Amino acid sequence: MSRRTVTISEVAKHAGVAVSTVSYVLSGKRTISADTRRRVLDSINALGYHPNAGARALASKRSNVIALVLPLRAGMHVPVLMRFASAVVTAARRFDHDVLLLTADEGTAGIRRVAASALVDALVLMDVELDDRRVPLLRELAEPSVLIGFPARPAGLTCVDLDFHAAGARCAEHLAERGHQEIALLGAPSVVYDRGTGFATRTRDGFAAAVADLGLKGVALPCEETFDEVYETVRDLLLDHPGLSGVVVHNEAAVSHVLAALRQLGRRVPQDMAVVAICPEDVAERASPPLTSVLIPAEEVGREAVRLVMDKLEGRVVPDSTLLAPLLAVRSST
Amino acid sequence: MSRRTVTISEVAKHAGVAVSTVSYVLSGKRTISADTRRRVLDSINALGYHPNAGARALASKRSNVIALVLPLRAGMHVPVLMRFASAVVTAARRFDHDVLLLTADEGTAGIRRVAASALVDALVLMDVELDDRRVPLLRELAEPSVLIGFPARPAGLTCVDLDFHAAGARCAEHLAERGHQEIALLGAPSVVYDRGTGFATRTRDGFAAAVADLGLKGVALPCEETFDEVYETVRDLLLDHPGLSGVVVHNEAAVSHVLAALRQLGRRVPQDMAVVAICPEDVAERASPPLTSVLIPAEEVGREAVRLVMDKLEGRVVPDSTLLAPLLAVRSST
DNA sequence: GCCGGTCGTCGAAGCGCTTCGACACTCTTT
DNA sequence: AAAGAGTGTCGAAGCGCTTCGACGACCGGC
Incomplete structure (x- = not known):
């Protein structure tokens, strides 16, 4: 052969x-x-x-490869990550680039290595945290980079993400439109808030702002991810807020547990309790009943990140911050 | 800078x-x-x-990059994939190699491209199907490759996977040891069997073989992934087999639904019904109650695949087929 | 004191490609 | 008819590295 x-x-x-x-x-x-x-x-x-890719890279000083850097905390959000990754690869190919996968194991050394060796022309970082130790390094690299997610001090960086603030607000608005007066947000596990992950906090803030604007009663709670803990949280929530008729769940792993808990506690969805989820589309569709949800547009985020990084490679000026509008899909849970 | x-x-x-x-x-x-x-x-x-990576690749005819090819059906198994991918990257780094991520969007063209352009030295394919159209291409490539999963005709290829046959058998044995006489296997959605995905079929066969060996009564059913369908399946199963006291679930997405259905049908786990799952460890741990499970050793599979492909690169001879022994973790569901 | 053998180092020849300046044409424009 | 302005093509100079053959220096054995 x-x-x-x-x-x-x-x-x-x-x-x-x-x-x-x-x-x-x-x-x-x-x-x-x-x-x-x-x-x-x-x-x-x-x-x-x-x-020959090597010869081309040597002569042209362009490898036509971009690095995709996985998040530091591997456990998080795992399913969505794959969709991001896949979207990034597909988008990169449209610009005639390939994608090199980097994990956090090597820490920042990996990033430094692939940049210094000219193995890659540019970098996309997934799932950036508020206090992300990879961020300072990016500032001193000659190679352009784009972050998916927002660190605490994004000045001088290019970031893309779903507009979680708007997403939290959108859910509250939707419930208000449906006539609900007292609503709750079940969010990420408390550890996620503690370490200050941006998207969790921003959703909660958006939710709270909309609740205030619309004159609703609203409460936001963290939410763990085992059935028993979810069950307790939901039970207490119902006890503490007898008038509660709508709940927003922003925790992919807890979605099915919340539904199961409501079922066990004798609340029918949507008759007794409206439920809106912020989660990947397939999770919302597969739940019973299928959930009204704000999609996390993984494909769009990935595509946008690549577009931006390519623009930077070409020397074009790009906005520091790109927020993708949330899209609410109404299904049978509200 | x-x-x-x-x-x-x-x-x-x-x-x-x-x-x-x-x-x-x-x-x-x-x-x-x-x-x-x-x-x-x-x-x-x-x-x-x-x-400089390009110069090095040009002069030495080695890029020190391997390709990781994602499965054709992106929807499948998504969480496990990420762990494979991550394990492959980590393992590759130990051999001083980086990992290029390829999707199926380009079909076989992408594989051909990165091989012909000498962008990569070798390939690892994830989640190979029985009738995988990427397989014929591999045979004519000069670059060594390793498959995760088994195609229908694996002759001349190098394949790694969990020994699903043994896994199915191991679950049946475990239930037998616990004294259960009549047991069931809830497997993948029927479409997965229809398209002949190897691992689903092999698990079922192993289960059936062990049931026969041990003189148990056993039944194996496909299992869809929405709550309502799972509920029906479980309900019918209980009606048709009143003596049933143990069930094996080999369907990650359905695990929580099966538990919820049993709960609603008044069966306590493990008192009224023992449950064993074949799924990633975190899913089993997070269920309520935590499930006895056979782990899918994603890290080990990824590591092994890289080891094999590196051996082939060095010209060493490797076994055609590597089956990783299943490991049963006993938790509170049996 | 000479020979053959390591050992440690050097110089040069590529690896396959991109890119720059040069140049021979063919059109326009005056 | 001459000067200028494009076009389309070529040859050669690298890009930064690996690898091969060569070669001095030094060793022990005779």
Whole structure:
């Protein structure tokens, strides 16, 4: 199989042109007559030529690879991550780039290594935390980078994320539109708030702001992820707030437990209790009943991150902060 | 920041040696006196030298990058995938390799591209299906590859996976040891069996074989993933098999629904019904009650796949098939 | 005191590509 | 008819590294 690898000079010889001409046909950086282009392209096909990535990177100082850096805390959000990653890869390919996967195991050393060795042209960091130790490094790198999520001091960085503030607010508004007066937010486990993860806090703030604006009664609680803890939380919530008729769940792992707990506590959804979730679409759809939800637009976030990082690579100026509008999908739980 | 990039010849000059000497210090391919080595290493540190990946790949014909190819069906198993991926990256780093992430969007073209362009030295494919269209391509590639999962005709390929046959059997044995006589297996959605995904079928076969061996009564059913469908399945199962006292669930998404359904149908776990799951450890731990489970050893599978592919790169001979023994963790559900 | 053998180092030849300047044409414009 | 302005193509100079053959220095054995 796979005979000796074909080089650009063999293509040139086969087409009867200079090596540089083949290169220009491929890159389009100089005008080439239609006729010559045809011949070169034919030779490329005939010989099955693929440019050597290393040689290209060496000569052009561009590897056409971007790094995708996984979050520090591997446990979090795991399912969504894969969709981000997949979206980033797909988007990168549209810009003729490939994606190198980096984990946090190496700490910042990995980032430094791939940047300094010119293995990658640019970086996308997933699931950035408020106090993210990778952030200072990015500021001193020559390579452009984009963060998914917001650190505490985002000045000078480029960040993309779902507008969680708006998402929290949107859920409250939706419940208000449905006539609910007293509502609750069940959020992330308390440890997530403690370590100051941006998105959890921002959702809660948006929820609280909308509740105040709309003159509702509202309460926001952290929510653990085992059934028993969720059950207790829900039970106490119902005891403490007898008038409660709507709940927003912003905790993917707890969604099914909240529904199960309500079921056991004799509350029907949506008749006795309206439920809105902020979670991936498939989780919302698969729940019973299917949940009205704010989607986490993983694909869109990933795509946007790549678009931004490519713009930066081309030297274009991009906004520091890109917030993607939440989209509420109404299903049968409200 | 990041002043002009440092090259090997600057290091050589700084240390007062030839370029090739620096190279040999780094690669260890020729003996270098301790004294010279020290001086070179000092210069490398002083200047902050990092070898250029492209130049290295060009000269040595090794990119030190392996491709990790995501499964064709993105929807499947999503959480486990991330753990595989993460394990593969970590393991690859131990062999001084990085990982390029490839999706199925491009079909086989992506694989062909990164191989032909020498962007990667080797490939690891995740979640291979029985009739996987990427498999024929691998056979004609010069680059070594390892599959996670088994295709229908694995001859000439290198495959790694959990021994699902043994896992199914192990669950049945465990229930038998606990004194259960009549047991059931709730498996993947029927569409998964229809498309012949290897692991689902193999688990079922192992379960059936053990049931026969042990003289139990056993039934195996596919299992959908919405609560309502699961509820029906469980209800019918209990009606049809009044003596049933143990159930094995091999469907990550359905685990919590099965538990909720049993709860609603008035069966206590483990008193009225023993439950064993084949799923990731965290899912089993977080369920209520925590489930006895066979772990899917994602980390180990990933690590093993990398080890094998590195062996092949070095020209060593490796076994065609590597099956990882299932490990049963007993928790409070049996 | 000479020979063969390591040992440690060097210089140079690529690896396959991009890019720059040069140059031969062919059109326009005067 | 000459000067200028494009076009389209070529040759050569690297990009930063690895690797090969060469070669002095030094060793022990005779």
